[in-house]
Amino acid sequence: MDFTLSEEQRMIQQAARDFAQQSCLPGVIDRDEQQKFPHEQALQLAELGFMGMMVDPEFGGAGLDTVSYVLAIEEISKVDASTGVCMSVNNSLVCWGLEKYGTEEQKRKYLTPLAQGRKDGALYLGAFLLSEPEAGSDATSQRTTVEDKGDHFLLNGIKNWITNGSSASVYLVMAQGDPANGHKGINTLIVEKNWPGVSVGAKENKMGIRASDTHSISFTDVKVPKENLIADPGFGFQFAMKTLDGGRIGIAAQALGIAGGAYERSVTYAKERKAFGKEIAHHQAIQFKLADMATRIEAARMLCYKAAWEKDQEMDYSTSAAMAKVYASETAMWVSTQAVQVHGGYGYVKEFHVERMMRDAKITEIYEGTSEVQRMVIGRKVIGK
Ligand code: CAA
Numbered sequence: 001m002d003f004t005l006s007e008e009q010r011m012i013q014q015a016a017r018d019f020a021q022q023s024c025l026p027g028v029i030d031r032d033e034q035q036k037f038p039h040e041q042a043l044q045l046a047e048l049g050f051m052g053m054m055v056d057p058e059f060g061g062a063g064l065d066t067v068s069y070v071l072a073i074e075e076i077s078k079v080d081a082s083t084g085v086c087m088s089v090n091n092s093l094v095c096w097g098l099e100k101y102g103t104e105e106q107k108r109k110y111l112t113p114l115a116q117g118r119k120d121g122a123l124y125l126g127a128f129l130l131s132e133p134e135a136g137s138d139a140t141s142q143r144t145t146v147e148d149k150g151d152h153f154l155l156n157g158i159k160n161w162i163t164n165g166s167s168a169s170v171y172l173v174m175a176q177g178d179p180a181n182g183h184k185g186i187n188t189l190i191v192e193k194n195w196p197g198v199s200v201g202a203k204e205n206k207m208g209i210r211a212s213d214t215h216s217i218s219f220t221d222v223k224v225p226k227e228n229l230i231a232d233p234g235f236g237f238q239f240a241m242k243t244l245d246g247g248r249i250g251i252a253a254q255a256l257g258i259a260g261g262a263y264e265r266s267v268t269y270a271k272e273r274k275a276f277g278k279e280i281a282h283h284q285a286i287q288f289k290l291a292d293m294a295t296r297i298e299a300a301r302m303l304c305y306k307a308a309w310e311k312d313q314e315m316d317y318s319t320s321a322a323m324a325k326v327y328a329s330e331t332a333m334w335v336s337t338q339a340v341q342v343h344g345g346y347g348y349v350k351e352f353h354v355e356r357m358m359r360d361a362k363i364t365e366i367y368e369g370t371s372e373v374q375r376m377v378i379g380r381k382v383i384g385k
Pocket of ligand 1: 089128130131136137138139140161162163183237238241242244245318367368369370373376377
């Protein structure tokens with residue numbers, strides 16, 4: 001067993017760390033407060049090749065492994081989890097599925113600019129549209145419909161909680177094409193945001209990851225060309241599940257980053273802040289908290305890197321991804337809450353960053369499958385269903 005990172009992986013990790021410090025840290029508090037999408041940061045990520053990290057260079061990607069991708073998301077999310085999720089959705093939920101299941105033509109037309117993160121010099125991102133007002137955890141209950149009209153499809157419905165909702169140019173949309181067939185009637189379509197009938201709702205006013213761009217998207221009689229169906233009719237639910245298996249590794253890495261950022265700030269603060277005649281790091285009450293934070297983060301890191309490694313080995317990584325996500329997200333929540341406590345009153349104000357990290361951590365227990373859904377996935381594996 002070898003736990004060392006390769007030279008290339010360490011270079012990616014360092015590049016992401018430098019990017020986070022130089023480009024994400026300045027203004028991160030303002031972007032959170034004003035809910036300002038990190039447009040400049042996303043463009044720079046595209047420049048770095050971080051928007052299509054795992055995509056084959058033939059289609060504009062960087063051709064890196066999942067472990068490198070996880071390292072990059074972790075480092076960026078230590079500083080700015082909103083930028084982390086924008087990047088994670090484009091890489092895992094959009095580029096991965098298009099590369100795996102798209103036709104050659106779909107890859108040339110959509111994957112290449114998505115992996116490059118740019119088209120005609122402008123930011124070019126994707127979003128993944130599964131959730132609906134009445135289909136969250138119960139993702140088979142899709143009410144968005146897609147009708148086959150012979151020479152095109154007709155799409156109608158509404159999608160909720162869409163990350164990159166207004167900044168994306170391309171949507172991967174799950175929709176019910178054959179209700180009698182249940183989840184086996186669901187299709188996935190590639191839809192362009194600027195097509196007639198597509199409308200972007202107001203930006204959600206969120207508790208955390210406030211700079212990320214979350215909207216509802218509605219479709220009214222949207223004509224979708226036949227060639228924009230991904231894979232076979234009825235494959236849409238499986239497409240979503242398989243894509244989310246990888247997405248969950250990305251969110252585990254984001255959670256790991258949030259936990260790591262809160263922990264690093266706590267160690268620094270505890271070594272500077274004095275109380276009762278010595279640095280608080282030397283009081284057992286604080287030192288034990290730091291020890292527990294470090295231990296839980298290390299455990300989360302092992303689960304996360306292992307899931308990424310299994311994906312790279314083309315093993316079945318569905319359960320490992322669920323384990324990594326549930327453990328890393330709950331670690332992020334716990335560590336960031338402890339970080340606020342270590343900082344005392346300073347932890348409760350914005351300038352010290354940890355209150356934002358605590359707010360950001362919460363969503364990692366919810367999106368791309370709640371902790372309860374992850375436990376369903378793991379539990380079914382445990383009992384052999
Ligand atoms: N890979 C491939 N196929 C899978 C699969 C996987 N990981 N998981 C399930 N399937 C298949 C099953 O084999 C089954 O197929 P068959 O009928 O052919 O056997 C089919 O899918 C249905 O599976 P289940 O019977 O297990 O379905 P279920 O209704 O009991 O629930 C679930 C499954 C795990 C709860 C699933 O609905 C789920 O993951 N829900 C959560 C959805 C989710 O993560 N939403 C997040 C939205 S995206 C988001 O947050 C994006 C963002 O912008 C950040």
